[in-house]
Amino acid sequence: MAFGWIDEQAELRRRAGLVRTLRPRPADSPLLDLASNDYLGLARHPEVTEGAARAARVWGGGSTGSRLVTGTTGLHAELERELAGFCGFEAALVFSSGYAANLAAVTALGPHGSLIVSDAGNHASLIDGCRLARGTTQVVAHADPDAVRKALHTHDGPAVAVSDTVFSVDGDAAPLAALAAACRERGAGLVADDAHGLGVLGAGGRGAAYAAGLAGAEDVVVTVTLSKSLGSQGGAVLGPARVIDHLVNAARTFIFDTGLAPAAAGAALAALRLLRREPERAERARAVAGELHARLTAAGHAAVRPDAAVVSVRAPSPESAVRWAADCRTAGLAVGCFRPPSVPDGVSRLRLTARADLSGDQIERAVRVIGETRP
Numbered sequence: 001m002a003f004g005w006i007d008e009q010a011e012l013r014r015r016a017g018l019v020r021t022l023r024p025r026p027a028d029s030p031l032l033d034l035a036s037n038d039y040l041g042l043a044r045h046p047e048v049t050e051g052a053a054r055a056a057r058v059w060g061g062g063s064t065g066s067r068l069v070t071g072t073t074g075l076h077a078e079l080e081r082e083l084a085g086f087c088g089f090e091a092a093l094v095f096s097s098g099y100a101a102n103l104a105a106v107t108a109l110g111p112h113g114s115l116i117v118s119d120a121g122n123h124a125s126l127i128d129g130c131r132l133a134r135g136t137t138q139v140v141a142h143a144d145p146d147a148v149r150k151a152l153h154t155h156d157g158p159a160v161a162v163s164d165t166v167f168s169v170d171g172d173a174a175p176l177a178a179l180a181a182a183c184r185e186r187g188a189g190l191v192a193d194d195a196h197g198l199g200v201l202g203a204g205g206r207g208a209a210y211a212a213g214l215a216g217a218e219d220v221v222v223t224v225t226l227s228k229s230l231g232s233q234g235g236a237v238l239g240p241a242r243v244i245d246h247l248v249n250a251a252r253t254f255i256f257d258t259g260l261a262p263a264a265a266g267a268a269l270a271a272l273r274l275l276r277r278e279p280e281r282a283e284r285a286r287a288v289a290g291e292l293h294a295r296l297t298a299a300g301h302a303a304v305r306p307d308a309a310v311v312s313v314r315a316p317s318p319e320s321a322v323r324w325a326a327d328c329r330t331a332g333l334a335v336g337c338f339r340p341p342s343v344p345d346g347v348s349r350l351r352l353t354a355r356a357d358l359s360g361d362q363i364e365r366a367v368r369v370i371g372e373t374r375p
């Protein structure tokens, strides 16, 4: 039977307790949300939703075509200009997702004959970029600039190192300045995925590269998502204008993909302007993460010290992690749950996101529920 092998895989997954299911979220969910990536609490901000609505009214429900044909509106150009300016880069290019932006950056900057050095803890979209790229990928130890340096020394010719700035599983930060220095020694480029850094790290949320003094560097390229701190949807690559021009001409997920929907561009632009006006939102997200971590640690949980807004708590097994998250939900708290194969090290975790708009009472309630439901 066609696809019969799927049933065998499903059975293995069932036995291992690793079945994933979709659960539609009600618009007016009563759950306390520590599961979403809405770090700054902007996804439902009236200025952001109005930015989306106005953009849809002016430009339509979709962008109507690929960016090089009809899919570039004035709104896309405005967003690219403001995003680049905010983060301190010469130019930016907006994509329909952060995933597509990562595929674009890695494939276009890792051509045939090049070496791509990739951190072992990188996000799936960077890993897939490495798989699609024509260059050769070498995976190196997590957050280890010396390992990057050694790998780069094995190669003559174009090379690039790729790394998350904040790792999505444990919320730890990459040693970005040291990575850039290792790359510079060999004339290699650095691609840094700042999905979890934009809006949280750096002055006023200008991101991890800005915080590390790398904004605008000629050998640094940053990718971001518009779907976390900016409460919208989409992604972008930021870097020197010559790199951005190269992506326009060479990146397949840019050339062959329909442009970002105007509503998403309008929402992201409104959120970016809000963040410029209210830079304290970034500090507040970091402070909430620190407070969550301190309270969880005091209560005896194995929580990883957060470098940004992601707080990770170890669970004894995949099954107990799933049960723990489900029990939290029953008690009114939404948390994320990471388990194999999403986590290559096999350690299952609860993943909590610190939102800038969480109150002290809500943080206390979250920690109490996590303690009461602990497996």
Ligand code: PMP
Binding pocket: 097, 098, 099, 100, 102, 123, 125, 164, 168, 193, 195, 196, 225, 226, 227, 233, 234, 235
């Ligand atoms: N990079 C990282 C580190 C991420 O966590 C994510 C989102 N899960 C992405 C890239 C992909 O971004 P998007 O959701 O916009 O496709």
